[in-house]
Amino acid sequence: MKRVYFLCTGNSCRSQMAEGFARMLLGSQWEVQSAGVETHGLNPMAVQVMGEVGIDISKQSSKLIDPDYLNRCDVVVTLCGDARDRCPVTPPQVQRVHWPLPDPAQTTGSDADKRCAFRKVRDEIYHRIENSELFK
Template identity: 35%
Template structure:
């Protein structure tokens, strides 16, 4: 099948940020997280990319999640994180290629250990052939949806391979795990920190979401102070309450003054709702250290409250599905 031709604008038709959904792509292994970061860096460093049939112009942010047997490629505005286009890509046609990717990767590592130039070149040729096949398939499956050149498709396939083995296979519609939602003003600081801590303390024991009253931007200070305790927040994309798929939560915790009213307007089904008013560290005045101190205080306060409150929730009798 011939691909739809496209003329790319190198200034606007490109991805400038990639984030991963922490609810569906999960790992606490630093080597695995490092592999994601390398794949993301390679993709962002050099690409041509644009969603088809939309009025919005780039550059773009790409948010990746995994739902069932699908990779969700969610294109957003990189400044506001407003949604532009989202497409579900079935993994089924890529299963053999993903398996071969890891098989060839292991062969490549073995060849490097033996130091055989011939073996390294042979495996490298097989690796390039696999990437080309996968890239062509990716472009074909996304034709007239998401447009990219062959090299971008190669890098995107590498990223899919890096994250796919660590997908959460929990189906929230059928799960009896307790569900928690944290809400703050813009889902940039307070609620994503709380959600990340909840996932850290109770892995596989809770389904945790976070959202904002309105759209926000990723916050570099959040990345910095969470990195200090070993949590990678560079993959976070702010979401609004309007983007919530689920409508029922066992516990909703609001963290900003405007959140309780917004939650009430949203009409969520809630087992319980609690308000934890938390200061917004973005309003802190002073030098860099003063601002970082405010972020650390928020992080440490939330660590204690999240652990204590959610420990009671996971200890409660399981829901009956």
């Protein structure tokens, strides 16, 4: 079974959404996990916008990077520059990919503005996973 790790700074929204989509899209052919260089808890807005597309991530939790899992992965996807820069070194056989996505949790404005930012990032993650040659 292949393994993928989605990494972000706090493992609160982008990497959590990626984990949810990858579990759905990649099925049993891939072991899917997410983590952060820090833990910030699961962002309620990420849970809400994923629920809008029928994916429940409410049982997921914010986790720190597990070096053992990291080193056994086939693919590591960083979703922000901070995770890319602070991610521990991996063996040469681990394919590392960077998807620079904005942090929707940093959006200011109304709840509608924030929800819109989360939806935009959610949809971008979905399209990247669905269309990536990494998972074929």
